[in-house]
Amino acid sequence: MGVSGIRGSMAEETKRNGKPETSHRPETDPKRDDKNYYGIPPIKRAHWTWQIYVYFWIGGIGAGSHLLATIGHLLGWKDEAFFRTTKYTTLAAMTISPVLLIWDLGRPERFLNMLRILKLRSPMSTGSWALSVFGSMSGLVATKQAAEDGLLLGDNFASRLAKLVPDRLVSVLALPLGLYVGAYTGILLIATSVPMWARNWLLMGPTFLSSAVSSGLSWTSLVLHLGNWGESKTLGALKRAERVVLVIEAILIAASLIRMGKWSKPLFSKKLGPLFVGGTLIGGIAAPLVLLFGKETRERSILASVLVLVGGFLFRYVMVVGGRESADDPESYFSFAKKDGGRPEVSGEGSE
Amino acid sequence: MATGFLTDTTVCIGCKACEVACKQWNQLPADGYELTGDSYDNTKQLSGDTWRHVAFIENPKKKRLTGDVDLVALAEDVKEDLPNGAELDGLGRWTFMSDVCKHCVEAPCQQACPTGAIIRNEFDNVYIQPDVCNGCGYCVPACPYGVITSVPEDGRAFKCTLCYDRQIDGLEPACAKACPTNSIMFGEVEELERVAEERVKQLHDRGYPQAFLYGTPEVGGTGGIGGNHSKFILMDVPETYNLPENPFLPQDKVAGATVASAVAATVIGAVVAWAFRG
Ligand code: SF4
Ligand code: SF4
Numbered sequence: 001m002g003v004s005g006i007r008g009s010m011a012e013e014t015k016r017n018g019k020p021e022t023s024h025r026p027e028t029d030p031k032r033d034d035k036n037y038y039g040i041p042p043i044k045r046a047h048w049t050w051q052i053y054v055y056f057w058i059g060g061i062g063a064g065s066h067l068l069a070t071i072g073h074l075l076g077w078k079d080e081a082f083f084r085t086t087k088y089t090t091l092a093a094m095t096i097s098p099v100l101l102i103w104d105l106g107r108p109e110r111f112l113n114m115l116r117i118l119k120l121r122s123p124m125s126t127g128s129w130a131l132s133v134f135g136s137m138s139g140l141v142a143t144k145q146a147a148e149d150g151l152l153l154g155d156n157f158a159s160r161l162a163k164l165v166p167d168r169l170v171s172v173l174a175l176p177l178g179l180y181v182g183a184y185t186g187i188l189l190i191a192t193s194v195p196m197w198a199r200n201w202l203l204m205g206p207t208f209l210s211s212a213v214s215s216g217l218s219w220t221s222l223v224l225h226l227g228n229w230g231e232s233k234t235l236g237a238l239k240r241a242e243r244v245v246l247v248i249e250a251i252l253i254a255a256s257l258i259r260m261g262k263w264s265k266p267l268f269s270k271k272l273g274p275l276f277v278g279g280t281l282i283g284g285i286a287a288p289l290v291l292l293f294g295k296e297t298r299e300r301s302i303l304a305s306v307l308v309l310v311g312g313f314l315f316r317y318v319m320v321v322g323g324r325e326s327a328d329d330p331e332s333y334f335s336f337a338k339k340d341g342g343r344p345e346v347s348g349e350g351s352e
Numbered sequence: 353m354a355t356g357f358l359t360d361t362t363v364c365i366g367c368k369a370c371e372v373a374c375k376q377w378n379q380l381p382a383d384g385y386e387l388t389g390d391s392y393d394n395t396k397q398l399s400g401d402t403w404r405h406v407a408f409i410e411n412p413k414k415k416r417l418t419g420d421v422d423l424v425a426l427a428e429d430v431k432e433d434l435p436n437g438a439e440l441d442g443l444g445r446w447t448f449m450s451d452v453c454k455h456c457v458e459a460p461c462q463q464a465c466p467t468g469a470i471i472r473n474e475f476d477n478v479y480i481q482p483d484v485c486n487g488c489g490y491c492v493p494a495c496p497y498g499v500i501t502s503v504p505e506d507g508r509a510f511k512c513t514l515c516y517d518r519q520i521d522g523l524e525p526a527c528a529k530a531c532p533t534n535s536i537m538f539g540e541v542e543e544l545e546r547v548a549e550e551r552v553k554q555l556h557d558r559g560y561p562q563a564f565l566y567g568t569p570e571v572g573g574t575g576g577i578g579g580n581h582s583k584f585i586l587m588d589v590p591e592t593y594n595l596p597e598n599p600f601l602p603q604d605k606v607a608g609a610t611v612a613s614a615v616a617a618t619v620i621g622a623v624v625a626w627a628f629r630g
Contacts, residue, residue, distance in 0.1 A: 037407060037594035038390040040397050043498040047489045071625050106487020106507025110467075113486045117468040121603040124490040125466035179621070183613035190609055191464065191602045192493035201605040206616030213620050233630070241627035245620060252616075327493060330594070337496065337596035 036330045043193050045327035048104060048320060055100040056185045056316040057215065059131070060208065061309075062093025063182030064216015066138055068238075070171040070178075081229035084145060085220050090178075091142035094135035101131075123191050127184040130177045137174035141167045182212030185316075189323060195263045195336035196326035197319075203256045208316075210249040215312040217242045218288075222305035225298055239301065243292050246308070250285045253315075263332055266325035267318055276318040284311010354476035355519065356581030357528065357536060358544040359450050360551060361593075362563065364535040366406055366448035371395060373530035374404040377515065397594075398451055400503035400510035404527045407593055409447040449584065449593045450527070450536060453478065453499045453512035454567060457578035461511075463603040464494035476541075476581065477514040485509055496577070496599030514582075541581050551585060563587055566595065575600025 036042070069086035072079070102111045114128040146152055147162035186208030189197040197204065221238040224230030230238075257264050267276045284307055291304040326332055374380065380401045388394050391408035398405045456462075459478045462470040469484035470491060480500075487507040491500050500511040515525035523529070528538035537544060548565045555563035566572040567583030572590060577599060590597045 036591050037409070038388070038393075038396075040390075040594060041498060042594045042596060043496065044492045044501050046493040047502050047504070067621060067624060068628075071621070071628055075625070075628055077628075104488075106489065106502055106504075106509075107485070110484075110486035113467040113469070113484055114488070116484075117466075119463070119466060119468070121463050121606050122466050122490070123606060124464065124488060128466055175621075176617075179617040180613070183617065187606060187609045187613060188490075191606050193460065193496040193599065193602055194493050198600075198602055198605070201609050202612050205609045205613030209613055209616050210620060213624065217624075237628045237630055240630070241624045244623045244627055248620060248623065323493070330591075334591050334596060337599045339598045 036334065039330060041328045042330050042333050043327050045194070045324045046192070047106075051100040051104040053313075053316040053320045055097050055104075056208070056320070057313045058093045058100070059097045059185065060182050060212030060312065060316075061215045061219050062090045062097065062138070063134075063178045063209075064213040065089040065093070065220060066134075066171070066174065066178040066216075067182075067213060068216055068220055068241075069141075070175050073168045073171055077234070079231045079234045081224060081227070081231070082220070082234045084149065085223045085229070086216075087138070087142045087145045089216075089219060089223075090138040094131070094138050097131060098135065101128075121191075123184050123188040127181070127188060130180045130184060134174055134177035134181050137170050138178070140165050141170050141174070179209065183209040189319065192323075193333070193337075194323045194327045195329075195332045196260060196266055197323050199263045199336065200256050200260050203252055203259060207249070207252040207256050210245060210252050211312050211315055214242065214245045214249050214308055217245060218305035218308035218312075221301060222309070225302050225305070235301070239292055239296075242304070242308070243289065246285055246289050246292070250289075253281070253285070263326065263336060265332065266322035266329075269322075269325060272318045272322055272325070275314050276322075279314035280311045280318065283307050284314065354541040354581055355514065355539065356455055356477075356541045356544060356583070357452060357514070357525075357538055358548050358583050358585070359452065360535050360537065360548075360585045361447065361449040362535075362551075362555060362560075362585060362587060363533045364406070364448040364450055365533055366392070366408060366446065367532060368395075368406050369530040369532060370404045370450050370527035370536055371402070371406055373526040374512075375402070377518070377526035378403065378513070398453075398499050398501070398511070400501040400506070403452065403510075403512040405451045407447075407449045407451060409449070409588075409592055447587060447592070449586070450531075451593070451595075452527070452582055453514070454497055454573070454580035455512075455514060455582045456573065456580050458576060458601050460494040460496060460577070460602050461491035461500045463601070464490045466490060473516055475514065475516070475519055477516065477519075479513055479516055480509060480511065482508060482510075494602055496596055496602075498594075544583065548583060548585060555585075555587075560587065566590055571597060572599070574598045576604045577601050 065086040069083055069090070072082060102108045105111055115132060117125065118129055119125040143162045144165040144167045147159040152159035152162060183205040186204035190201040190204045192198060217238055221235065221242065224235060266272060288304040288307045291300045294300065380403065383395060383402060386394060388396055390396065391410050393408040395402055395405050455478050462478055466488060467484050467486050469481045471479055471481060473479040485508040487502060487509065489502045489509065491509050492502055500509050502509050518525055524538040528536045537547065552563050552565055564571065564586060565583055566586045567580035569579045572595065573579035575598060586593060
């Protein structure tokens with residue numbers, strides 16, 4: 001099969017101009033981009049598949065929800081529906097997340113090797129630890145909630161034990177870890193050689209965090225609206241928070257794009273551009289802001305929440321997939337890894 | 353004692369003995385029978401199954417056949433009158449380079465690895481413990497030279513071990529052993545550095561001022577990487593060989609990024625609290 005394929009293509013080559021030609025014509029074949037070494041990427045892209053950006057999204061919602069629940073506690077809120085929603089959301093997100101992460105491993109049966117060592121300079125390591133510890137703590141908090149809601153099959157030993165959990169204290173202690181779960185996904189991306197990610201090293205974590213919180217807010221507001229559960233005071237507070245956090249997110253994304261400069265090209269590619277511009281920038285930030293600042297109706301709030309959630313997902317999708325395109329582009333990497341290129345600040349700094 | 357490679361590309365003849373020796377010794381599977389059309393290079397690049405790769409660079413730098421070249425006319429040495437506006441800017445020369453893991457002094461792959469699978473062994477080489485790696489793949493985008501790669505069929509990441517097993521038995525790595533021109537030299541890093549310095553000087557004296565050593569903290573091993581234990585003598589800009597000129601250690605940014613995220617977390621937390629108070 002292979003042989004006939006080769007013959008076939010050789011016959012085709014010979015036909016051109018009716019002259020014999022080499023198979024490799026460096027600058028005459030319009031289909032080939034032979035810059036540098038035959039256009040072969042000088043760095044390798046990450047293998048990460050859909051599990052990763054779905055995890056980035058779900059983990060963010062869980063982290064955001066935990067922040068809301070903790071602040072609600074600290075402010076002495078009493079809205080049971082709000083606490084139920086946020087706490088069960090965090091628990092669900094922290095249950096799904098490890099499954100997705102383990103699924104994506106090349107050797108899933110060895111996932112526990114992540115916890116055989118803690119390496120502070122590896123966001124993959126610190127993130128795995130944060131996810132494990134935060135997941136356990138949020139599990140405790142949600143278990144107490146479940147006991148209070150009578151979901152642990154009535155008044156038995158387990159439910160009495162669960163009610164002893166100091167949920168406020170645990171929530172507060174878990175907060176830094178939860179926020180780190182929301183932010184580290186961005187730090188994970190920047191600590192690589194992929195130009196589009198590495199270039200935005202300062203703002204990637206903050207941007208992912210803001211998106212995590214806006215997604216958490218929107219999710220909570222969506223659930224409360226759909227179930228007609230939320231007190232109007234809670235719904236108003238969520239809306240106010242959504243507005244400001246979305247504005248912060250918009251500023252961070254704008255600043256990130258400026259910082260990425262020409263290395264942000266993959267975000268505007270034919271494939272990703274419509275998703276990023278239409279889905280994240282317009283659909284996920286601008287449109288919800290218009291809805292949230294306008295007239296107050298239930299429908300508008302629901303629509304805004306859905307848009308923010310979809311936009312947040314697409315943001316993670318284009319960031320991860322854009323990183324593949326960025327890694328595959330030799331020009332992008334070489335211009336980045338050049339003296340006085342994308343990282344002028346690195347020389348000298350790393351040598352101390 | 354740190355061991356490493358010095359690959360002198362100026363004497364490489366492109367025989368690929370190193371590629372073959374590496375595959376055989378390390379029992380690596382073949383890459384298939386794909387013809388790339390990229391000169392005589394059908395291997396393309398380093399991968400989890402290819403730990404030595406010989407690059408075939410034709411007519412580097414301007415010395416290229418441009419336009420629609422009639423090779424028959426060329427063979428008959430008809431230098432005037434090339435058809436279709438083709439220019440013959442000298443046939444130039446071949447450039448070969450046997451690429452391999454750089455065995456970085458501060459290795460980005462090793463710092464990225466969350467399981468601690470990647471270590472520095474007693475020879476100060478960067479080594480993946482295959483029984484620890486869980487295939488998270490994070491080392492792959494971390495490497496500034498596109499060396500370490502996941503193997504989908506296996507799940508784990510692989511790269512050059514600098515023939516750890518052979519070194520334990522006092523043997524030199526298979527590629528260095530097989531190289532007929534001594535383009536690949538193996539030895540103590542300091543000794544190799546001395547050899548390289550001499551060789552570069554010799555090349556300069558012989559009228560090749562473009563020769564330089566790649567893999568030092570000045571070029572190739574820059575940005576916190578602190579140089580490479582596996583160095584190369586090159587005759588053209590690094591990009592010609594698909595190598596970055598000024599790579600960096602990605603993990604140098606982790607602390608700063610974490611502080612920035614902590615600041616953002618404080619601000620966002622405060623803003624949400626403010627909004628919740630009404
Ligand atoms: S060249 Fe890449 S794979 Fe080799 S030690 Fe350096 S970072 Fe690791
Ligand atoms: S793929 Fe293996 S060697 Fe690479 S970072 Fe993950 S655990 Fe470490």
